[in-house]
Amino acid sequence: MKPIRFYLAMILARFSYIVLKILGKNATQFPGVIAMKVCPNILRYLEVSDKVIAITGTNGKTTTTNMIASFLTAQGIDLVANNLGSNIEGGIISALLNSTTFFGRNHKEMAVLEVDERSSPYIFPYINPDIIVITNLFRDSYKRNADVEFILSILEKSIPKSSLLILNAEDPLSSNLCKDNPRKYFSIAPQEFEEEVSDNIIKDLVYCPSCGNKLIFDFNRYHHIGFVHCERCDYASPTADYLIWKIHEDQIIIKEGNNYYPYQSEASRITDNYNKIAVISVLREMGYNHEDIANYFNKIKVVSSRYSETIVKNKRVISMLAKAQNPVANSLAFDFIRKQKSWGSISLILMNETYTHKQNFNSIENMAWIYDADYEYLNIPSIKKILCMGQHNLECKIRLLFAGIDEDKIQLLEPSYSLDITTDTDTTIIIHGAKNIAVARQFKDMLVRRIKDEN
Amino acid sequence: MKIEILFGEVCSLYGDHGNIMFLEKTFGKNNINKTSILETPKFITEKIDLIYMGAMNEKTQAQVIDKLLPFKDILLEKLDNGLKALFTGTAMDILGKTIVEENGTTLEGLNIFDFETRIKKRPRLNCAIYGLYKNIPIVGHKTQFTQTFGDNSENYFIKVQKGMGINKNTNLEGFIYKNLIATNITGPLLIMNPQFSENYLGVEIPYKNLLLAAQNKRIKDTNLVKDVFY
Structure with missing residues (x-):
């Protein structure tokens, strides 16, 4: 039984959505904020889809979310996504208002939701994602995120035990999260043309997460991202399940197991390739084959606003x-x-x-x-x-x-x-x-x- | 001047690197020693004129206290003999008696000052600061989960005019003991406060006019804002 204030929240939020749309405004956040004001625990009463994919992390969330949602939509899946980057409580609720009836019943096959890492404790327990992608973790807004240790601690507590984690093997911070959860890793192999970047002012992880000894970088791509090992204990970057093995000018080669799959690619920034391999990992875990995913990648470009x-x-x-x-x-x-x-x-x-x-x-x-x-x-x-x-x-x-x-x-x-x-x-x-x-x-x-x- | 940056790889969370850059520019990189958390601080055995430590998380606070506690008496002796020490952000907290977590877990500090720091994770405290240190203007920011409780009426760093002191009920910020200054103000304090830097370090500083212009703008802006908490 849902409380009266839930229905009041639904009326006001949906009314505000209609008004914003008539005015030609973005309705990705405000309706959710209104709903929360009236019914603070509204997420408890909004039914979510049977399949939920969540994307969190410091950088790359929006692009990764958009690519996953766009592929799945192209496959004919009726889904809800917050693909404009409204990723805190208000944005998630606004998205779910679009996937539920007035009575809070879900009518979408799937939800693909970008979730702000700082907001994860107020979202994950309610949406209980089947798959959670963590793109990477770095220091971010001092005001909101404090430091990465804080973000790690709230993710560790808020990630449901059953969620399959898709993790960046080269990020020794996020790759060690929730060790009991099922997990798959993605990575990009060092390329012949690549120069290491080890002169960044900050590194959010310097010491071994297992024993505290200084980490040795076998290849330092940027900041604390790269391939590491510890000389005191047996800690090392995990082996990737999904690897960008080669990057050519207009093509990337994905290695999965002992097999290689070519993908067309125009991306020139390494971060675009991390987003891409994260997306491929999710879609492969959902059962899509490389050919279908590659066909999709041939058609898309990085969002031009970025x-x-x-x-x-x-x-x-x-x-x-x-x-x-x-x-x-x-x-x-x-x-x-x-x-x-x-x-x-x-x-x-x-x-x-x-x-x-x-x-x-x-x-x-x-x-x-x-x-x-x-x-x-x-x-x-x-x-x-x-x-x-x-x-x-x-x-x-x-x-x-x-x-x-x-x-x-x-x-x-x-x-x-x-x-x-x-x-x-x-x-x-x-x-x-x-x-x-x-x-x-x-x-x-x-x-x-x-x-x-x-x- | 010989300077030691203590544990900069883990104690510079909120733009504190700006202070290190400033010291390098002012005194030359050759005069800056960077000591990692795995090493023994150099000020214990060598002639060091200034030590600097910036903001860190709770886990690192425990490591730093473990590292410095065996040398507390030496540190006090050096401070009595004129060592300058600047502790910014949460580096201040380790100098008190205790740091108390929300669940009551207590970490014993170095007990150089008689104060207690209490952690509360929500809401995070963020505010701009404007205050005076010996009539010298100080601007900056606080970004923290903590408030500190103790009597600093006789040894505060600045009297705050905008923002908060060591807790929301006081306008007295930070602690001073001889040449040791400890403050929760984070970030590039030495760059944002050129008059203070000259006064404290006793040298001419680089880009002084530009730094003064930027500080004056900050003072003006901070005074114009009704609520400096954000």
Whole structure:
């Protein structure tokens, strides 16, 4: 028997959903928040699908969720997904409102849900996922996530014992979670062309999770990600069940057991490949064959809001998403930029604050995370100009100076739509956080137009 | 000045690396010793002028206390002889009598100061800080699960005008003993507070004008905001 307030919550949440849709607004979070206000334990009363796949971790959740949901939808499965990244309680409830009747009865075959790792204790016990993907764990927002040890402890307590875990074999933090749970590992083999990145400022794991001795990296891909072993005990990175064995320009080769499977691939960032192998692992565990999965991958591209590149008159304009307050995401973006050999001279626009540049300025935002991010990687000759944008652009400039970057290269920009950005370099890159996807797109379009209009 | 960074690989959770970068830039990398948690601190046996330790999680606090407890008397003696020591973020907690978890589990601290730190995981406390240290402005942030209880009326670090002191009922933040400063303020304290850095370290600092401009903006912004908790 459901309480009266459950039905009241359903009425208000569904009404707010309709109103938001009529107004052309995003209804991925607010209806759930309303429902929670009226009925705080509403998740208890919302029936979930028979099959639930949850995706959590610090980086890569949204892309992984979108790819899984998109594949399954293409297979004709009627599913619910929160594929716009609304991954805390309100977003999950909003998604489940779409998969249930007014009386809370489920009418979807499956649920594919991105779950914020910090919110997992308030979600996992109710949705009881059959499969949980943990993409990776790093330090993230100090405000919400504190430190990885804290996140590990809440995941350890909140993951249901029966869930099959799909884990990153190269992450010695998350790969050791819930040791009694059934598990499969994914990984990417070191590639011949790959250089190790062992000079990151931060490493969220330095010592052996078993004995506390210093971990030895056999291959350090970035931060604490890579293949490790301990010389004091027998701890070592687990063997992957699903491995990207080779990465070629337009193809990746997956190794499963002793068999090899080619997949077309346009992804150039290593993180895209981690997302891809995580998706393949889930779909294989669900019983799909490599041929069907590969056919799907041939048709898709990485969501353009995360990485978008336009070449006009031999000039390149790029927008890249790197979550603000997330030093690893930013370091990966900087590392990617420094490794590009064909981009010529580069201008960078850094929008590294969490508020949107359109409204809601947060004048007291904690910017300390920029000292955990590897701005040193931007100290390369090809980068000719760095424009720091936002309320704390002066603090950004100071960080760049401590990274050794020449002061003459650094300019300060106030948030504005009439930006005086010149396009005299071969490449212009906008690095922006999740709140500024729309603003970054506008800047990018404006830059492309300016280049087109140049004589 | 010879500086020792204590356990930086595990004690720099919230942008505390900024302080290390600042010290490297100010004094040169050759004057900075980085000691890992597996090593014995150098200040025990060598001439060190400043030790620095940043924020850490509860598990690391226990390791650090285990590591430093056998050398507590030496540390006190060195402090009495002028050693400078800066402990930021949760590094402050290890200097008290106890750290008490929500379930009552108690970790004995180094007992250099008479205070108790109590952990409460929800809600997490986040706030901007503005206060004065000997009339020198201090800005920064706190991001923590803890509040600390004890009398610091005679030996506080700053009098807070925005934000909270060692707990939500006091505006007195941190503890001082001779040249030891312990504060829950996290992040690049030395970069965000150029006048304090010059005063405490007794040297000219890099990018002083820019750092002052950034600090003035922070002071202005923090004072404009009604509620600095977020």
